[in-house]
Amino acid sequence: MKNNHAAELRRVAKTVSDKVARKDSISPILRTIAVTGGKGGVGKTNVATNLAIAMAQLGKRVGILDADLGLANVDVMLHVNPRYTLKHVVTGEKKIEDIIVKGPLGISVIAGSSGIKTMADLPVQIHKKLIGELHRLNNLIDILIIDTPAGIGNNVLSFVLAADEILAVTIPDPMAYTDAYALIKVISRWRQDAQINLLINMVRTAAQAREVAEILKTVVRKYNLPLGRISYAGYIPYDSKIKNSL
Template sequence: MAPAVNEWNPKQVEAVPPVNPPESQSNVASQGDQARVLRGLMEQRRPGIIEKNKTSHCRTLAVCSGKGGVGKSVLSLNLALALAQSGASVCLIDVNLALGNIDLLCRLNGYWNLSHVVSGARSLKEIQLEGPLGVSVITGASGLTDLADCSEAVRKDVLGQMQELEATHDYLILDNGTGIHRSIRQFVTTADDVLVVTTPEPTAIADAYATIKSLSTIQSLEIQALINQCTSDDQSEKVFQQLKKTTELFLHTGLAQAGQIPHDMHVVQSVYDRKPFVLSHPHCPAAESIFRLAHDLLERHQIAGQQNKQESYFPRLWQRLLGEAA
């Protein structure tokens, strides 16, 4: 009789010996070349004026992780900036539960947040921060979950402001909290694209699988895995294949590969300096990987734009928020 197959066990993760990260290829496109390529994709993808509150050309990407310390917020910020270099209008929304730090990473002070919009103390325009390259930064998105306890008039007002925000941007990037807490799960499962970030550490992989498992019940959701802080392409591929095989075996669903971000000391330095590495070191290996990720996202958006448009993100989110509250 064949031995029983057990579900994910982090001890089964094969240790991969560290190697020196590969040096950047001399023929890698310059920052200007990368930006021109991304802008070209944006011009091909950019549609006409949308009918307000009906359908949306804005693409929503939820970035999440199973545990903290895997670089999720740093990657969200730098991906937003890479997209902005293409000419896209990008809004970066911090959905962390009282632990958001997106504003700190780019020398901003996000005292006012979405909870103040829900309470009526501030409007959405008043809490928006202007980040590098014109990226809009909004903190405290988890406060939207309080709308379930608000009056219909308040819900309608806040929804109108959020839809206006969506209508004026090409991308919404949601930097979600670690794990899939019930209070923020709706933000992830409503997004157009979901990116689960992990590192090669066994605990990070196990927690990433737990996150994927909690999201796998949403049939229409395509989950992508991004392997961060890799020491080699081979290590990244091994980690992804382990996640993919386990996901297919036990969850009976697919897992897409978003790519990998190499271990790069420029990333660490950028956090200390509070200056995103795609701006401070645009030619470093990590920045090159972020530009490739942005390029892939633009291509996916271009293909999606040729298909049927869907309802705006925030009305879909409202249905989930109010549905769970009921």
């Protein structure tokens, strides 16, 4: 990460991790953050992986779960080579804690699967089963970042609706933040206490990021969507090198 990217991510990491901080520091229950976005190509996975690194730098025991069960790539971005993936948890061959691979700064990486259509099309009941397994990580991880697929399908909503905090990633493009609004609208329909944090990626200026965030917040207010909270978490500057490397 470049210095400006690293600084902004550390700030966002501090903001979001403070929001999910345990009320009881003795409690072993992990907190979850779903990193999501209505549209593909907004840099969601890049944000999720770098957010995990930034939180680890803050001294947190961090895990990252790749919930894109058909096109997983968190393991590639963190340069780890897992022997087992969530596929082995779904089939009952492994417990979720058994498939953890240690990544940079001790991050616990829980890999999804890639190129397996049946994993991409799992029914909601299987998603719920996976979510039910997360309690097994209570004594191993403080904060679990869940990198969801793009879109607003059940494969996304199952994980988003179960999270303590939601980090909605979008970019300063009308189609992207229109899709982000569609995602927020669906979330509000199913979970009226949802805590949504807006992260604007690939921006030219801080003012541009605040403008996009304000557009989304204004539309949410206009249509009186029932949400626990929607707030601006921050932004990540545009970097052509990152974009061209994807």
